[in-house]
Amino acid sequence: MNQLKLIVVEDDDFTLFTLSATLKASGFDVVAEAKNAGEAVSKSLEKRPDVALLDLDLGIGPTGVDLSIALRKKLPNIGIVFLTSYKDPRLLRSSLPELPAGSIFLVKQDITDSSLLEIKVREAALYKIGNKDKSPVIESEFTDSQIETLKLLAEGLSNGEIAKRRFVTEKAIEVTIARLAKKFDIPYDAASNQRVVLAKKVFELMGIKHDK
């Protein structure tokens, strides 16, 4: 069986190196490594990989999603795997376009074993032979508005400031925050600051855990 050709795109050198090594160890042919979108596009055109393993957050400029769309335009059969610590991509950036059809979305914290990564890469490669599924649905219990409010809350903004940023009334923010607290099951009591606990929940969703 031919080895699957992969391109790994990750803006951090060390992660790029270890991820490539892990994938090579799992039997894949890592034909290219790239640290940014530009490099990824040019190397993909040159090496024509079967699957692109992309970090969602590539620093300034395009995200992994933007890159995946560009790659699909140039290489319509390429399989896409996103590997990120964001449980919900909207936490990275609002108004991101839809993830490409047949792409796989993986959260780093969920990969407890490298074999899971291997399975998912192989699954993404099936796109080439006709697995033209629609875009992956990332299950999220939050609306866009709630995600935006959570992000701003975690930045330390007051309700008034959040309302100003989101062009809504302060009352609407209060209601959203109350609903979020209910959703996270955070009681409103004197023992803990509800806002701080909510902010911690946001960090968790972004992949940053907090002490219990």
Added chain:
Amino acid sequence: MINRIKNLFSSITGESIIPINLYLIQTPFIIIFSVLGDPEFSEFGNLAKQFQAAIYSVIITSFIVIFYKYIIFAPYKKNTVPITQIISYILILGIVKGGSTYFFYIQFRLHDHGFFHWHLIVKVLSAILVALWFVPTSAWIYDSIKKFQNLRNDLMTQSVKLKLENLSYKKLIEESKFTLKNDIQDIFTDIRKKLDEIQENKTFENEWPKIAEILRNVAINKVRPKSHQLWEQPTRHKEKLSIWYFIKSAINLNPFPWKIVIPIFTLTAFISMYYNYRNFSFLLLLNVVIIIFIMYNLGNFILKKWEKFNLFIYLTIFSCTSILLALNLNIMLSNEFLDKYLLNNFFGISWLWILTFFSSLLTTVNLSKQNLIEEVESSLNQQKIHKATLSQLEKRINSKLAKFLHGYVQARLMSNALRIENADREHDTNLANQEIDKLAKDLSQNFGILDQFDAEVSFAEELEKIKSSWFGICEIEILGYKNLSIDEMIIKDFIVDAISEAVANSVRHGSADQVQVIFNQVDQTLLEISIKDNGTSESQSTNKGMGTEIFNLLCGNNWKLMKNPSGSGSLLILKVDTSLDQEVIGRL
């Protein structure tokens, strides 16, 4: 006007009603005035006796002052003193002062008359009139000074956290970076210690989650509080607002307040003049008033011209006015320039001196209030700017820190964990140890990325970064940015963010692969940025989201999105006010 009256009323009915220290300052003036300003002062031979009488009467009066301050007014410390109490205080003060002076005059045989005489009525009435002036004036001056001191202290307290005198943004950032670097260093040290323990015990299998926990704990419990410490600045008091400060200011700023002096002087001096000179007193008073008016205006004019010699000019004008008045009184009363009454008249004008000085103090306190309010307002505006600047800076530094911890440190630990896990599964202890050694080495070098905090990135470099980051996906051309005059770092940062967002929108929502950004410096503070793309005309989402938010923050309402008139795609025009004024700060 109504507010002023209300303020005056609240001052004289508040706890400043009897300011002891101001009374002590007044006492020598009162003694001198009661001797030299007395209409019955005539013989130098009696001067010692008159002083003695004045001192005794002031001592007796001081008992009234103490009695009222500590017994009658004491229960009203937190409440308003009833006006009837104040009037009774003024009346009793006048009666005791006038009556006691009269009593000692009789005792020292300065009067030959009986116990009750017109002298007594004149003395009591004069003392009441003077008390009517001094009591509210002293209370008002003292209360105002106290309020200003509190106001100034409040202002300084407010400034503590935010006022960064002579501290440029650059220096501030350097300090922040330094603190953050230390914080991050602490994080690495913590991880390093843990790593050493693991290496010693060779029990690495179960330790990695703990390391991640340590990292997160340190980030939440150390980095964040540290960053908050950055905003704590030491208190700095500019100048102490003491009574002496106001006395100095009174002489310097309002030396001759004739508008206050003339009516009060007329009111207070007329009684004794009328008592002594009857109908002639009207002419006498008019004459005195004209001299005061001319001399005081002349004094104000000269002092304005030669501020350097203010004390000398002030004293000269005072002396000249006194001599002029004394000579004038002499001519009018005895048709002679120089006679034995000249000196008496000269000293008799002492009341005018006291009145002038206190009126100066009064007007200065009033003027200082306005100045102080202006100072407070300007300082608060400054603070708002600092606050907004710092708040933006804080967000950026925190975001940089979060990105650093989240993007670099965590990802490295995760990938290390993955490799160690692999090694463990393959029972390759050497490989696992190599990984740990490698991580330890990286930790000892702080992953080589702390230096990034020190890297100064210029505006042009930031724009180039945007350009290169989209390379391969979208071709970006940026024109006219090399000679821009934008001084404020925050504005630059916001421009970079806005352009990043506009480009991202062009690619994401308009599928553009070409974007052109043109900077046009319209004038010193107005910058126009046009962003054209070749995508669909829906490139720039007009939905309320990140894109519009940052455009609104940067430009207020001065931005518009339209179809590109010169081709396909869209055109976004941002008009940026590059000065960091109140309106801009309000938005940011």
